[in-house]
Amino acid sequence: xxxxxxxxxxxxxxxxxxxxxxxxxxxxxxxxxxxxxxxxxxxxxxxxxxxxxxxxxxxxxxxxxxxxxxxxxxxxxxxxxxxxxxxxxxxxxxxxxxxxxxxxxxxxxxxxxxxxxxxxx
Numbered sequence: 001x002x003x004x005x006x007x008x009x010x011x012x013x014x015x016x017x018x019x020x021x022x023x024x025x026x027x028x029x030x031x032x033x034x035x036x037x038x039x040x041x042x043x044x045x046x047x048x049x050x051x052x053x054x055x056x057x058x059x060x061x062x063x064x065x066x067x068x069x070x071x072x073x074x075x076x077x078x079x080x081x082x083x084x085x086x087x088x089x090x091x092x093x094x095x096x097x098x099x100x101x102x103x104x105x106x107x108x109x110x111x112x113x114x115x116x117x118x119x120x121x
Contacts, residue, residue, distance in 0.1 A: 006088050012039055013049055014058070014077065014085040021062040021076035024050070050075060059085060 006014070016022060016030035027050075028041050028057070041049075053059040054075075062076040077085070 002098060004090065006084070008035075009039060009041060009045070010053070011085075012048075012087060013041075013053070014081060014088075015079070017059060017077045018085055021074045023074045027075070035063050053081070056080075065100060 012034050013027060013092050016027050016080055022030060024043065024046055028043070028046060028116070032040050039068055048060060054061070054091045057078055058081040059075050060078050062074040
C-alpha cells in the first residue's frame with residue numbers, strides 16, 4: 001500500500017523538526033523561513049497538526065517547561081517521523097527529476113534523455 005503524499009504544511013512541520021526539537025512559536029517561524037514566507041501557520045492550525053501527528057506517532061513531546069506561567073512543549077520527530085519525511089523527500093525528488101526530464105523533452109532543440117530506472121537500467 002502506498003502512503004498518500006503529505007500536505008505541504010505537514011511536510012514543512014516535519015522538515016522544521018528534522019534537525020532539532022522546537023517549541024510551537026519556533027515551529028511557526030521555521031515553517032515561514034523554509035517556505036520563503038509562503039506558508040504562515042496560525043497557532044490553532046499548528047497545534048491541531050501537532051496533536052494529529054502526536055496521535056499518529058510521527059512526533060513526540062521532547063520536553064515541557066513553564067515559561068511565563070504557561071506550559072511550553074518542545075516537539076521532536078520520532079523514528080517513524082524520520083522514516084515518513086525521508087520517504088516523502090524521495091518521492092518529491094523522483095517527481096522533480098521526471099518533471100525536469102519532461103520539460104527538457106518539450107523544449108525545441110532539447111536533447112532527449114532516457115528516464116532513470118526501469119528495464120535495462
